[in-house]
Amino acid sequence: MYSSLVKQRDTVNRWMERFGVRFGIYKNGVFNEQIFPFDPIPRIISNSDWKDLEAGLIQRVNALNKFLCDIYNEKKIVKAGIIPEEFIYSSKGYLAQCEGITPPKCIFSHISGIDLVQSKDGTWYVLEDNLRIPSGASYPMIARDITRKVSPGTFKENEIFDNRNYASLIRKAMDYVNVDDGLEVILTPGRYNSAYFEHSYLAEKAGVLLAYADDLIVEDDIVYYKGLFDKKDRVGAIYRRISDDYLDPLAFEPDSLLGVPNLMRAYAKGNVAIMNALGNGAADDKGLYYFVPKMIEFYLGEKAILKNAPTYLPYFENDKKFVLKNLEKLVIKDVAEAGGYGVMFGRDMDAQRLADVKYLIETEPRRWIAQEVIDFVDLEIMEGEEKVYRKSDLRAFVVSEEETHVWKSGLTRYTRNPASFVVNSSQGGGFKDTWIMKK
Amino acid sequence: MELNALKKMNKGISTAKANRLYWLGRYAERVYLALHLLRKHYDLMIDEDSYAYNDFCYKMGVQNRYVSGEQFITSYLYDTDNPDSIINMLEKVKDNAILLREEIMSETLSYIQMSIFFMKAAKVEGRILSELQTITDFMLAFWGSIDERINNSEIRTIIKFGKFVESSDLHLRFGYPLDRIESINVRLFEALDNNTELCDEINLLAYKNNMVADKYNEPRTLYYLNGLFSA
Incomplete structure (x- = not known):
């Protein structure tokens, strides 16, 4: 069903080069742009599998949005004793400056990237909820555009949902939360950000402006885009691709040159929508992930459709004992890290490293989670002329506006290293298109 | 055309972007x-x-x-x-x-x-x-x-502004005759299409005044030409 794509993969790669499909990476302090390796064999998800996934993802993101709204306002989940207060408010992603702020239309996570893996028995497990600045959707989007050009027959023969509507979904979300019909901008840290291709490509496809920090100014708590000859146009929605810490030097990291002074004030007054909202890191924390099924029950009165990977929180004494005893069998993650950083497999550690990690867990139990290693499914990839099997995950993108939608595709990342489970592009992984079948 | 695209028609050109367009x-x-x-x-x-x-x-x-x-x-x-x-x-x-x-x-x-x-x-x-x-x-x-x-005419204008300034510049440097330079100027001014806000008026006037047989190939003509863009 995809043999033509395999045959024509060089043509696909030439098109990728033509369009400058790249991602940036810093190695030893030097910025390099490189091709994100594309594998022509798609991940195929059947329609029935997708329906379950879609329902589970919508449920999960709806609960996470309610959780964020709650912890910055009423704190019902704390009062009900579902999650320890200290656990939430000691999260690195929690921002005290956001207390009492409700973003436009009460949406915190407009674009959520939920990382999943499928075990060999077919069960999908959620590994992470990325609610800050999940990236990567542009790659399967442009890959689809190219593969449809190169091999139209493939898409005629197979009934696959079109995935080229991602930018429209983003626009719809921006339109929905836009304050006073202002301009809509994607705020980028600039060309030397690893995801700059995505920022500019999404701006092009969504038909919104790509703005840099210097392009925006806040006056009287209103955000303006600075045009030529002192012209100023009000900004109503900002899809920011800059992390909270750097977004406003007057509210957060004072040395940030990437941010816009007083943006936080404009946001707090409800004069601009910021996508994703500030402070989302509290729910993106890998420790809070443990509680998502409980959040679903608490806010929605439903049982979680999607499973979490079996997770232990050293914060709880019993879990800590278990983790310390079984470290060799577990994967340890730093709750505040992303991009494959801060992930350690017990089985790969020597005695000294195990002792060091045990010490870290004992001294900073809130900082770590431990998960059982899921023997997730290997996907076929082309290595030269040979088909080999590699570990892969799926990042599903969920867009929240008036309703919550799951983009009918996703970023399937795979490891190129046969011994590795880490699929992140920053760690040398590649990507595949994700086909959601109509039938 | 979609709403935000229409909004962008006459908005959303910062000074930095205008400079990039011109130099592009x-x-x-x-x-x-x-x-x-x-x-x-x-x-x-x-x-x-x-x-x-x-x-x-x-x-x-x-x-x-x-x-x-x-x-x-x-x-x-x-x-x-x-x-x-x-x-x-x-x-x-x-x-x-x-x-x-x-x-x-x-x-x-x-x-x-x-x-x-x-x-x-x-x-x-x-x-x-x-x-x-x-x-x-x-x-x-x-x-x-x-x-x-x-679709945004202002974006096109700035890119073309750069194009025709460069074209005039190189044709002047390589000693092309006045009528050739004037034909490029016509296209430059057509591209600007009354958008003189983008132009330094003093340099524009001086450049136009130098477009005569005994002056057009003076070094100062290049100076005026290269000072036209004023974003």
Whole structure:
């Protein structure tokens, strides 16, 4: 069903080069742009599998949005004793400056990237909820555009949902939360950000402006885009691709040159929508992930459709004992890290490293989670002329506006290293298109 | 046209973006014309004046760092360590274009990417100048794509502003006759289409006043021309 794509993969790669499909990476302090390796064999998800996934993802993101709204306002989940207060408010992603702020239309996570893996028995497990600045959707989007050009027959023969509507979904979300019909901008840290291709490509496809920090100014708590000859146009929605810490030097990291002074004030007054909202890191924390099924029950009165990977929180004494005893069998993650950083497999550690990690867990139990290693499914990839099997995950993108939608595709990342489970592009992984079948 | 696209028609051009657009136009035109002028001088180098590259460097206003015609051609085309080379001009076009993808569209940017890939391959394969017609073709396609794909007239205007300033500049430097310069000026002023806000009025007036037979080739004409853009 995809043999033509395999045959024509060089043509696909030439098109990728033509369009400058790249991602940036810093190695030893030097910025390099490189091709994100594309594998022509798609991940195929059947329609029935997708329906379950879609329902589970919508449920999960709806609960996470309610959780964020709650912890910055009423704190019902704390009062009900579902999650320890200290656990939430000691999260690195929690921002005290956001207390009492409700973003436009009460949406915190407009674009959520939920990382999943499928075990060999077919069960999908959620590994992470990325609610800050999940990236990567542009790659399967442009890959689809190219593969449809190169091999139209493939898409005629197979009934696959079109995935080229991602930018429209983003626009719809921006339109929905836009304050006073202002301009809509994607705020980028600039060309030397690893995801700059995505920022500019999404701006092009969504038909919104790509703005840099210097392009925006806040006056009287209103955000303006600075045009030529002192012209100023009000900004109503900002899809920011800059992390909270750097977004406003007057509210957060004072040395940030990437941010816009007083943006936080404009946001707090409800004069601009910021996508994703500030402070989302509290729910993106890998420790809070443990509680998502409980959040679903608490806010929605439903049982979680999607499973979490079996997770232990050293914060709880019993879990800590278990983790310390079984470290060799577990994967340890730093709750505040992303991009494959801060992930350690017990089985790969020597005695000294195990002792060091045990010490870290004992001294900073809130900082770590431990998960059982899921023997997730290997996907076929082309290595030269040979088909080999590699570990892969799926990042599903969920867009929240008036309703919550799951983009009918996703970023399937795979490891190129046969011994590795880490699929992140920053760690040398590649990507595949994700086909959601109509039938 | 969608709502936000309409909003963008007359909004959303910051000073930094205007500068990028202007220099995108200038560098793209420089690549196109440098190849054209190089072909003319290379033709002389075949059997008339093997040192015609000296004249080329002088008129182009670049340092003559070359010891032979052959070395000149190779270095001027392909040498990434030569700040004046065509490959580096293309990199400058790309540096601006990549920051303007959302305005010029990926398809337009792709002609610059393809030019760079072609140049890199041409260097390895030792291609001769005539084979670089492909780059000229890509640049013409780039300009076609600018007209075809950019709906925002203000964006197009600024890019064309850069293009025609560069064109006038190089034609003046290479001693083209007044009527030729005037024909480029007509297109420059047409491109501006009353958008004189983008122009420095004093330099514009001085430049126009210098467009007479005994003055147009004075160095100050270039000074006025290069001071026209005022974003």
